[in-house]
Amino acid sequence: MAQQADGSRQLPSTTPSVIGPTARPAPPPRPGMSLSVPPPITAAIVPPGTARLSRSLWVASFVAGIAVAVFGFLGRDAHFERLKGVIGGMVPDGDAQAVEGSTAVVFLGSLAMIALVVAMEAVLLMVLFKRRVWARWTLAPLVLLHAVVTVITADFVVAPGADGVLPTVLLASQFILAAAGLILLFFPSTTVWLLSEKFSERLSERPA
Secondary structure (H helix, E strand, C coil), X not given: CCECCCCCECCCCCCCCXXXXXXXXXXXXXXXXXXXXXXXXXXCCCCCHHHHHHHHHHHHHHHHHHHHHHHHHHCHHHHHHHHHHHHHHHCCCCCHHHHHHHHHHHHHHHHHHHHHHHHHHHHHHHHHCCCCHHHHHHHHHXXXXXXXXXXXXXXXXXXXXXXXXXXXXXXHHHXXXXXXXXXXCCCHHHHHHHHHHHHHHHHHHCCC
């Protein structure tokens, strides 16, 4: 410790030096502990081959059904003339305007039924590929309704002779493809894939 000229001792200075090293800033406070556990990340499960084949068959069925509706609407004039003769023969004393209105209702109603079945099947197929098992069981009775609609509408949207070959093939293909796609949805590999959604939900609901 240094001494002054009068013999007294000089205390060390407590003021930090300007040229000395500066003090490091204090670290930021640590975040508090959290007891909540984030939910597990669900791994994307690729559909098996049977499910992908089923989807392709369903899509082909939809295309065939839409083609029947489009071709039928484009050729509606020929269908109207043919159906007016059929309905007029069933009601010989009917008014011409009433017969024409009934013909339009019968023919356009048949096309609307085909389009409605296709739309319902497409919506359920999209839901099913989100791994919802109930959609598969809903598609089963819908395919039976599909068969009934095919039988009912065939006489109204299919012209006799060579002109009706293409609509007949499309109507038959539509139902056969849908039925084959439904069968593939009940294969074991497809069932395991669908049930994996419930297994993932149970894991996410399990307490930490």
